[in-house]
Amino acid sequence: MINFREMQDTEEDYRLLLSWFSNPEVFRWYGQEDFPDGVSLDLVKEKYRLRCLRADAVTPAVIEIDGRPAGYIQYYKTDDCPGESDVWGIDLFIGEDDFRDRGYGTAILNKMTGYLFQEKKAGKIILDPEQDNKRAIRCYEKAGFIVKGRIGEHQLLMVLEKNMQGSIVDVCFYDEVSDSLLKYAVIVSRFQGQWLFCKHKNRSTYECPGGHREPGEDILATARRELYEETGARKYSLKPVCVYSVVRSSAKGADRNETFGLLCYAEIYELSELPAEFEMERITLFTELPDAWTYPEIQPRLMAKIMETVSL
Structure with missing residues (x-):
């Protein structure tokens, strides 16, 4: 913290x-x-x-x-x-x-x-x-x-x-919002004392496990499903940390769009083989945070929130 x-x-x-x-x-x-x-x-x-x-x-x-x-x-x-x-x-x-x-x-x-x-x-x-x-x-x-x-x-x-390429991207945090607004879950994860990140098959960058919520799915079930699909995690402790949102708007403040997700933290104890049928190519462990982010305007803010609120 x-x-x-x-x-x-x-x-x-x-x-x-x-x-x-x-x-x-x-x-x-x-x-x-x-x-x-x-x-x-x-x-x-x-x-x-x-x-x-x-x-x-x-x-x-x-x-x-x-x-x-x-x-x-x-x-x-x-x-x-x-x-x-x-x-x-x-x-x-x-x-x-x-x-x-x-x-x-x-x-x-x-x-x-x-x-x-x-x-x-x-x-x-x-x-x-x-x-x-x-x-x-x-x-x-x-x-x-x-x-x-x-x-x-x-x-x-x-x-x-704050103004990048004519648009503003901001990340906000909430204690709670209506469950119906939660569209995705992101899980900041550690394994054996290191940060765990995923590499997509079509990208050269790294990202936290996470993804969109399926219709009718409980948001914590989304987090557990994505954690397994993108890391192969079998045994872990998972806890919700907070709700976060990504706000995108033009530099003049028009066309404001805010989407919401659940930010979770997972301590992984056992990994199985990465499921081949999903989109991740591999997982990588880092002592320091990676240089190449898939979502550089968003993921560092989520990492900072975890490090601010979770005792590691």
């Missing part, structure tokens, strides 16, 4: 930042510019106190994963894109080694960008990673950011826009 806790003007939070900046991997990419002569508790307080007192335009937050402090994130309205309004910036790092390379970075970004688009009405969100920070760039690309240019000599300008 992913949570953002606003950083406070307390010794505990400053020492938390100090411990992360003392990690060579964090300091290399996020500390050297601010603390060229080395980091100390006094320097951390000097840098972040106004933010913690809400006397600065930057909002600082501690990233928590399953209740544990895991890293730092901040967001702010920016004028780094001249002539454009409603542009927001994000900076973040994972401070704890055991939360790296597990897909959390992308999920954290998806949660924050969703918040900025929906609550702050951002039109564009930017990041400015160091050009040699390949791990961060790959994470940002998985969350949908695209390299658009450079900032200075060593940083890239990466951009995520």
Whole structure:
């Protein structure tokens, strides 16, 4: 479960930042510019106190994963894109080694960008990673950011826009809706501690198991049927997480269409051979989330929701 806790003007939070900046991997990419002569508790307080007192335009937050402090994130309205309004910036790092390379970075970004688009009405969100920070760039690309240019000599300008190719695709979440509205089920799945994804016979991309509801079918029966047909899962625990919807509309807000599905989580204990009569070619296990999504505007949001709400 992913949570953002606003950083406070307390010794505990400053020492938390100090411990992360003392990690060579964090300091290399996020500390050297601010603390060229080395980091100390006094320097951390000097840098972040106004933010913690809400006397600065930057909002600082501690990233928590399953209740544990895991890293730092901040967001702010920016004028780094001249002539454009409603542009927001994000900076973040994972401070704890055991939360790296597990897909959390992308999920954290998806949660924050969703918040900025929906609550702050951002039109564009930017990041400015160091050009040699390949791990961060790959994470940002998985969350949908695209390299658009450079900032200075060593940083890239990466951009995520809500308006893509003249249309807007949004993913919304609900506790419940009328059962009659649920048209499909998607099952985010894990097997032996790894994420499980499917590859369709006619695609080169990866997707979560799931599919359309058949007439008269209970929606949980849809989830169980699709999980078997697309993964060969025989023994598993399956639980509904929430209702989600995909909203598509034109850039001007016309022709709005919203469709609903049930988002589930499955912990798979035993797999049989993949049923040959259905459309999936194979299943693949990932420690990190894949780069090539079948539905890149939708699936990362579903993954972020699972990682936000389910203890893994």
